[in-house]
Amino acid sequence: MKQFYDPAAVTLLTGFLGSGKTTLINELVSDPRMHETAVIINEFGSIAIDHDLVRTGSERYMRTTTGCLCCSATSDIRTSLHELHEARMEGAIGPISRVVIETTGLADPAPIINSLIPGGAPATALRDHAVARHFYLQGVITTFDTIDGRSTLASFIEGWKQLAFADAVILTKTDIAEEKRNWALELAVLNPAARFHDRHAPGFDLVSLLGETPYSVSRKAEDVNGWLAMERLAAHPEHDHDPNRHGDEIEAFYLTSETPLDPDAIGILLGVLVSPQNRGLIRMKGLVALSDDPERPMVIHAVQHRMDPTVRLPRWPSEERGTRIVLIGMDLPQRQIRALFAALVARSKKSRRKTA
Structure with missing residues (x-):
């Protein structure tokens, strides 16, 4: 017998390769306050490993997608959410009030966000309409590596975008970083609206960063709206992209x-x-x-x-x-x-x- 649920909040967890996303996912899913949370993990490449590094337990819904997220984000994310919706409607899994999507460290957040916000990527199937009714993007959390983050920003535009779209930026590896810097001040130029949190500060509470109101780009850098608009205009046709490559x-x-x-x-x-x-x-x-x-x-x-x-x-x-x-x-x-x-x-x- 099918059951009906309120729309579930979706939290996007992003951050460059090695910045500590999987550690935070483990912390999140082990918290009893998150017992109705599903986890979707996207990995770069054709072989999944992260799903074995996340200790979700057999009672928690988790799905792993692999490949080129920059080219297939809309279809992959919407397909994953639709499968989750069908599973809970059929009673195959328990109630789900929140979904956490961990992106590959090379992901551009723009296509993912466009696939989840009103007025973003157009619906191309009934599946997409169902996802729009039953899920909404609540927030974007980005991890920033305080040891290697500066070189990441100098070399990869994805690192800039991940910071620019964030509601909350979690500063990682501050416990082992030799150089102490005022990262909140330095990074505010990329995202003046972001809240900065030290992963190793006393009282750090990851769950408290998860809200319920829909995601908004207000007060974020002007580039954010431009990137979303460009993404909506760009075509991402199906192709034979090598899932183990990102760019050239x-x-x-x-x-x-x-x-x-x-x-x-x-x-x-x-x-x-x-x-x-x-x-x-x-x-x-x-x-x-x-x-x-x-x-x-x-x-x-x-x-x-x-x-x-x-x-x-x-x-x-x-x-x-x-x-x-x-x-x-x-x-x-x-x-x-x-x-x-x-x-x-x-x-x-x-x-x-x-x-x-």
């Missing part, structure tokens, strides 16, 4: 193996990947199966050449096993990296045979 420069590729790696082998690999020689590395993340305890995967993260401390999970987060590492960057030496990885896998296989 940024590309994602993957290292996968069913063979658990020796701990020293993964140490060698990570040392090479984050070395200064790989100047084009923007982001690395993955789950690694290790031979000393294959049932407890290692989580790895790196932003440019800074490696986060590795963490061992108590168990695999899903039925999918085996090492999956995604590398995102510009002009990375793929052939050499793949050759090194293959050699380390072969070495690990040989080591296992000797101890068997």
Whole structure:
């Protein structure tokens, strides 16, 4: 039997690669105040990893989309929301009062926002009308990396746009940043209406940033309305865009193996990947199966050449096993990296045979 619900608020969580979005999603969904929250994650590339890094639990609705969000945002987001609407109408899931959409770090927010606000992207199917009736964009939250954010703004227009569209900007990594700056003052020129919050400040409460009133571009920089208007005029026809590429420069590729790696082998690999020689590395993340305890995967993260401390999970987060590492960057030496990885896998296989 179908049920009927009030329109659900949609919160867009954006921010450049490695700025801490997944950490905040984990914090959000673990808060008991967010028990009626669904999560939609968009990842750059054709292999999803983030869904295994978000601890939503089996009771929470979560969907992952992959590929080129800059070209398919309208269809992907509306399709995901329509599937969520149908699921709750049919009683397949419980009540949903809020949806959090985590975008890939390379996403331009304009097409996503246009697909969710009145007067934005035109409806092209009955699905779109249903989404407009049952969901509304409540707000945009952007994470800003206080260590690498300045170089991001100098190199990627997406970083500028993510800040410009935000209602709230969350300053991340302030606990480890060596340089202390007045980021609120510096970034206000990009978005005079934004509220700035230190992720590590005492009393920081992510849930309190989520409101109920519809999203508005009032008081934001003039560029915001221009970007939305340009996006509405631009055509995004279906095409055979490579889901592992963003523009002509940024590309994602993957290292996968069913063979658990020796701990020293993964140490060698990570040392090479984050070395200064790989100047084009923007982001690395993955789950690694290790031979000393294959049932407890290692989580790895790196932003440019800074490696986060590795963490061992108590168990695999899903039925999918085996090492999956995604590398995102510009002009990375793929052939050499793949050759090194293959050699380390072969070495690990040989080591296992000797101890068997």
